[in-house]
Amino acid sequence: MRVLITGANGFVGRHTVHDLQQAGHTVSGFDLATSPATPPTLDIHTGDIQDKDAVNEVVAKTRPEACVHLSALSFVPEGWRNPEALFSINLLGTIHLLEAFRRQAPGARILVVSSAEVYGLRPRPRPVQEDDLLDPDNPYAISKAAADRLALLYARQHGLPVMTVRPYNHIGPGQDPHFVVASFATQLVAIARRQAIACGQAPAILKVGNLDSLRDFTDVRDVARAYRLLLENGQQGRAYNLCSQQTTTIRAILDQLCDLSGAHPAVEVDPQRYRPAGERPGLDTTRIETDIHWKPKIPMSATLRDILAEATRTFRTEQRA
Numbered sequence: 419m420r421v422l423i424t425g426a427n428g429f430v431g432r433h434t435v436h437d438l439q440q441a442g443h444t445v446s447g448f449d450l451a452t453s454p455a456t457p458p459t460l461d462i463h464t465g466d467i468q469d470k471d472a473v474n475e476v477v478a479k480t481r482p483e484a485c486v487h488l489s490a491l492s493f494v495p496e497g498w499r500n501p502e503a504l505f506s507i508n509l510l511g512t513i514h515l516l517e518a519f520r521r522q523a524p525g526a527r528i529l530v531v532s533s534a535e536v537y538g539l540r541p542r543p544r545p546v547q548e549d550d551l552l553d554p555d556n557p558y559a560i561s562k563a564a565a566d567r568l569a570l571l572y573a574r575q576h577g578l579p580v581m582t583v584r585p586y587n588h589i590g591p592g593q594d595p596h597f598v599v600a601s602f603a604t605q606l607v608a609i610a611r612r613q614a615i616a617c618g619q620a621p622a623i624l625k626v627g628n629l630d631s632l633r634d635f636t637d638v639r640d641v642a643r644a645y646r647l648l649l650e651n652g653q654q655g656r657a658y659n660l661c662s663q664q665t666t667t668i669r670a671i672l673d674q675l676c677d678l679s680g681a682h683p684a685v686e687v688d689p690q691r692y693r694p695a696g697e698r699p700g701l702d703t704t705r706i707e708t709d710i711h712w713k714p715k716i717p718m719s720a721t722l723r724d725i726l727a728e729a730t731r732t733f734r735t736e737q738r739a
Contacts, residue, residue, distance in 0.1 A: 419527075420444045421649065422480050424467060424515065425488030426460065427453040429593045430531075430638055434486055435460055437642040438649075446480040448473075448489070455592070467511035470518075477518040484527040484649045487515050490562075493596055494535070497557035508561035509568070516572045516580070527579045529648050532566035534586045534661065535559035537699055545702040548584070548657040570655060579654035583645065586661040586701065590638030590721055591728035598627065598668060599635070599722075601691075602675050603729035610681040611733065622683035627691030629669035634701075636662040637716040647710040659701040662714045674719070678726050 421438055425431045426447025432455060438445050439459060446461040456462055463479065465472030467489040490508050491497065497504045512530060519526055537546050538553035554563040566582045573580040593600040602624070609622045644660055652658065676682045706712050 419483040419649070420446070420481060422446050422448060422476065422482035422485045423488060424448045424485070424511075425490065426462060427451070427456055428488060428492075429590075430588065430641060431488050432457075432592060433590065433638045433642040434488065434645050437639070437646050441646055443484075443646075446476075446482065448476045467514060468506050470514045473511075473514040474518045474522070477522050482523060482526050485515070485519065485529065486645050486649065487512065487528065487530045489515075490531070492533075492558070493594075494556060494558045497561065501557045504557055505561050505564075508558075509564050512565040512568060516569060516578070520572065520576050520578060524576070524578060527649055527652075527654070528569070528581070529645055529652070530565060530569040530580060530582045531645070532569075532582045532584045532657070533559065533562040534584045534659065534698065534701060536563040536566060536584060537701075539698060542699040545700040546659070547702045548659055548705055566657065570657065573655035581648055581652045581654060582657045583648060583706075584657060584659050584701075585641055585644075586634040586636065586698070588636045588638045588641045589725065591724045593638070593725070598691075599671055599675075599725060600729070602626075602672050603679075603722075603725045604733070606675055606679040606681045606683070607726070607729045607733045609683050610679050622681065623686050624672075624683040625688040625691060626672070626685045627668070627688065629667065629672065629685070631668050632665050632697050633668060633671075634661045634663070634665050634698075635671070635718065635721075636660065636714055637718075637721045640714040640716055643715075644706065644710070644712045647712050648706075651710045653709055656705070656709075658706045658709070659703050660706055660712075661701045661703060663700075663703065664718070665700070666718070671718075671722070674722050675726060678722060 427449040463476045536552045538555040554560040589599045595604040
């Protein structure tokens with residue numbers, strides 16, 4: 419298939435590009451700018467998802483048979499700081515995309531990437547199913563819930579072959595250090611280097627948020643594989659939950675990274691990184707397992723090793739620059 423990926427230069431976008439290309443699909447990307455990380459095999463088009471004309475143009479040029487819509491403002495705290503940009507990108511951008519496909523490529527399969535944040539923090543008597551009530555409780559979640567419902571409405575109203583996917587947190591090599599696990603890895607690599615230079619005498623303090631928060635993390639490469647399988651075999655008009663079904667505390671993740679890096683610094687809570695420890699509901703993933711036979715394959719230990727290795731390479735590159 420000819421596949422268009424919006425947000426192709428982002429963390430998930432790069433992994434999705436790679437997975438689709440490895441499976442033999444022809445991939446075009448749409449993003450704000452090119453990046454040193456953009457693979458030379460990617461047909462990249464620059465533009466802003468908030469610009470309706472730019473979105474129409476890239477659909478016309480690439481003539482996609484499928485699309486993974488990843489363009490989004492995805493850092494939850496940023497939604498509180500800049501709600502106007504949040505809704506312009508996450509909701510209006512999705513409208514621009516759906517309208518472009520409705521007019522120019524109505525038969526193309528579209529996967530709109532939503533978020534499990536749409537379910538909120540409300541306690542549930544059982545794991546949440548896709549047809550259960552959405553109860554978003556922060557601006558980011560509200561923007562994603564609105565885009566999610568709109569995408570499924572386009573499937574019903576206009577007959578577009580649209581699906582949405584609602585993933586929990588995903589991690590892996592190449593993630594922005596604003597996000598918790600990448601932040602830990604980046605800090606630990608720098609601490610280990612300083613201690614090596616100072617023969618263990620350098621101060622070692624790692625800035626953290628709420629270490630008691632529970633999270634369900636999936637390796638981004640498993641997520642990218644799920645997105646490809648949904649494009650290939652998912653049922654239009656459906657939402658899909660996606661997670662690892664393995665819940666862990668942030669503290670446990672940090673402990674594993676410390677053991678892998680050999681650095682065991684003191685921790686200091688940074689109010690800017692702190693989020694309340696609300697426990698999000700578990701997800702029922704029966705639908706995605708049944709429809710596309712997907713389950714995560716990569717163990718957490720391998721994910722963390724790869725994250726730390728990538729953080730080490732990045733640190734060395736920056737030191738040489």
